[in-house]
Amino acid sequence: MSAPVIQESAEALARAVATGDRSATEVTGAFLAQADRTAPQLGTYLHRMAESALRDAEAIDRRRAKGERLGPLAGVPVALKDNICVRGVPTTCGSKILEGYRPPYDAHVVERLRAADAVIVGKTNCDEFAMGSSTENSAYQVTRNPWNLDCVPGGSSGGSAATVAALEAPLSLGSDTGGSVRQPAAFCGVYGLKPTYGAVSRYGLVAFASSLDQIGPFARSARDTALLQSAICGRDSRDTTSRADARPISLDTLERDLTGLRLGVPRAILDEAGEGLAPSIRATFESAISAYERAGASIVDVSLPHARYAIATYYLIAPAEASSNLARYDGVRYGVRRSESDLRGMYEATRGAGFGREVKRRILLGTYALSAGYYDAYYLRAQKVRTLIRKDFLDALALSDALLLPITPTPAFKIAEKSDDPLAMYLSDIFSIPASLAGVPALSFPASFDAAGLPIGLQLVGRPFEEETMLRVARAYENEHDAASRVPAIALADAGGAR
Amino acid sequence: MTKPAMASEAMRAKYEPVIGLEVHAQLKTNTKIFCACATTFGAAPNSQVCPVCLGLPGVLPVLNERAVTFAVMAGLAVGATIHPRSIFARKNYFYPDLPKGYQISQYDRPLCEGGGIEIHAEEVRKRIGLVRIHLEEDAGKSLHPEGKEGVTTTRVDLNRAGVPLIEIVSEPDLRSGVEAYHYLTKLKQILVYLDVCDGNMEEGSLRCDANVSVRPRGQAAFGTRTEIKNLNSFRYVEKAIAYEIDRQIALIESGGSVVQETLLWDSARGVAETLRSKEEAHDYRYFPEPDLLPVDLEAAWVEGLRATLPELPDALRERLVREQGIPEYDAEVLTETRALASYYEEVAARSGQPKLASNWIMTEVNAVRNKTGDSIESFPVRADRLGDLVAMVSNGRVSGKIAKQLFELMLTSPDGPEALVQKHGLLPIEDDAALRALAREVLAANPGPAAEFRAGKEKTFAFLVGQAMKQSRGRAHPEKLQAALRAVLTEEPA
Amino acid sequence: MPIDVSVVRKVAALARLRIEPSEEERYARELGGILGFVEQLQALDVAGIEPTSQVTEGARPALRPDEVRACDAREEALAAAPERDGDYFKVPQVV
């Protein structure tokens, strides 16, 4: 007797639809029904696409009936973070300034998903323009953590993480600039991959910090993560920073055991979090190390001497790029305009009212860091430190095949707990930001739960374009632990969710 | 700002003007620099736009290969260093015709550096150094109310947004508006020879800003400079610079001092007015464009391009002087455009008369073109027909006078000169008998002068020749006519 | 690193952001806090280190052939404009 549809893996669902054991309509309908029930409580979606999803599913079923061969994600529902453009579908990036905006084109990943016969089910909530670590910076709504509705789902891709955790969709996409996929994945107990910079085209991803942004998958298993990543990666002529080096991942390779694999452990970085590091995280980290030793991996001590400068570096580079990327929201060609009698007034009113506090804070910071007389001391210096941080990772990854480190200093925190202290919020990115600056791939995987029943994730970091290795390492852990297979109460209909 | 007190000659003599120009030239590509939209001039508003050049959320730039090629050609043509790696940067400022809120340009790592342009301004020949040539995108067009009653909105057309530009920055080597005029003329000539820019100022394919300062003669340090914008014709550039030099000199002479500012040239009133002061100067917050890779050029590719460069005006001018033996001045006139030079070379070759060919083009052909405004390409008398005509003049087949008639006829007829000679009976009279007959007629019609000549008054002969030539409608062969006339006068009794 | 409200005003003007006077103090405090935090970078010796502005080494240069491609998104794109005058975008007068 197979599990209910919504608990099945994307891989199994795609196979079932491709072979005709299930219809895409049935699969899509099941997840839509789940979202009907749980999304209102969780605040996962800014815009749902139930009608078009069912239409797409029916089209897929018709094509199968005609004997057509279906793609690798046949009939599999996928949710998209609201900063990924879908033609004709509202795309707000969680910002008032884009209220009602409908892009006239599809993002590259959307084309890829459709080519793989996936079914797009909606646009998920996120921190405004992906700036935040809790999804509390959305101008529209808060999103709740499916494991504890009083907690944040993390951010900025909180909606995409929560929707997969709550079985509203088997797969989703988010974007990761400084940890925005990995951190919410950890908070919600799912997998979250930040691919190598350049592995996935950014065409159609609304820019936050162009040299850091990457679209990444959320899933409930290593294999499903690989399946989705394989569908979206690779060269796109519309993004000259996208790379042919990004190859689809072989699911068979993920099953290979870890004998001979060298796992690098940069222990010193744990001390950077100091008091802030929860004992439950440290304990999970240590037990994972021994688990990997048992699994046949050799543990190598490595160091990332400049990782401690990562937050300072990031909070100069990212806001600087953002201050420029967000200049286009001027009320001239699209978005919400606040009318005034003169142009400058219109600009200032439109942007003053359209952007939220965190976005304004980062625009101010970035503008300051780039302005005359400060560029060398701030932006340029940060770029040089970025060079050192990247070198740290490449050196460590020369001695090892992948690195193991925490992804968050604590499990999910309470809603409103940190929203008044930006710096404290920034400091919680200590483990995710270094890999972002280095441009190397990083994966957050569910490792365990704390006493309060909140998920704890760990992070693997790999060599450029070696996502496969990380997923193989995560898969080995998955085989030994049940962390990934647990489901939050709200996701179970009989538990009546949190009603 | 009212018209400043003119500087006197005496005042002017005390100061040395220092001028540098920044020229923006639109490249003749089919598509924009970062998207596949067409660049056709004069299209309906916002008809040549797409998500990329509209700066929609989520789009990315992709560099146009030909824009790079054209920019490198320009660099090679002026002897600039072509950098193997150059980097795009964002120039951040807000304006409604700048969709992204930044212009993608080049800053500290431009495509080309150095090089220079030889100018020939009146008697002065000098080399104007270049600082750099870099690639960037154009902005759109803002149509302002222009003080129309009640109109308080600006309309924006983004067809031009993203059209590829090269910005050519000169060293402060220019010393007068006239030199600036000649520098621009020469720069345009080079770009048009290269066929990378159409040089059309009316359509904004060439735009110029001028940096002007003055300093007491002999002083090494530069004076405070002002920048003049909105100079949309070469003559305005010359005028505006002369105006600004005088304004600065008069200001200093009256005890004032020049303030660094940006001025806007008002061609209608012939004055430059403050656009923004130094305090209001933009802070562009340049930083490397993360959405584009560095532009890496292989030396072999650059050299390959160098090898395919067309012959440029200076080289062509020197070659014409060398090969055709025509004067420097002629060569300068004939190389104004590549097409005119080719036209000349064909006429010279066909006629075998380089100097005569040059004279005909510089006088007859250009006179007609100045009236009709014809380009040499559209000039009705093609080089083969003019070549034949020049040959006929040189071998005495027709007199200069007949030749001019034939030229006039060719302007409206497709026939060659020889055919026209037949058709209009313009054949020269060379037969001695016919010429003697003509002579007799003339003598009969002018018994007085004839008698005077016979009486030994030699100089009436010229008069009689003139009459005979007139009688023949210029067709009589000059020497043979004189011989025949003299013969009749001496051999035949009155 | 204390930041004066006058700096907040200057930067906000540069970024075309209207900041309510009542908020200036708070932004000044928050910016000061972050700028104080990033001061740690000044301690590092970065002499002779090349800056990293993008992580793309090894990427093959990707240039676009100069061929016009029609855009099917124009109408939809123009329709998104807050104010239009025919096919022009309309903005308040520049004063």
Ligand SMILES: [Mg+2]
């Ligand atoms: Mg420029």
Ligand SMILES: [Zn+2]
């Ligand atoms: Zn375009």
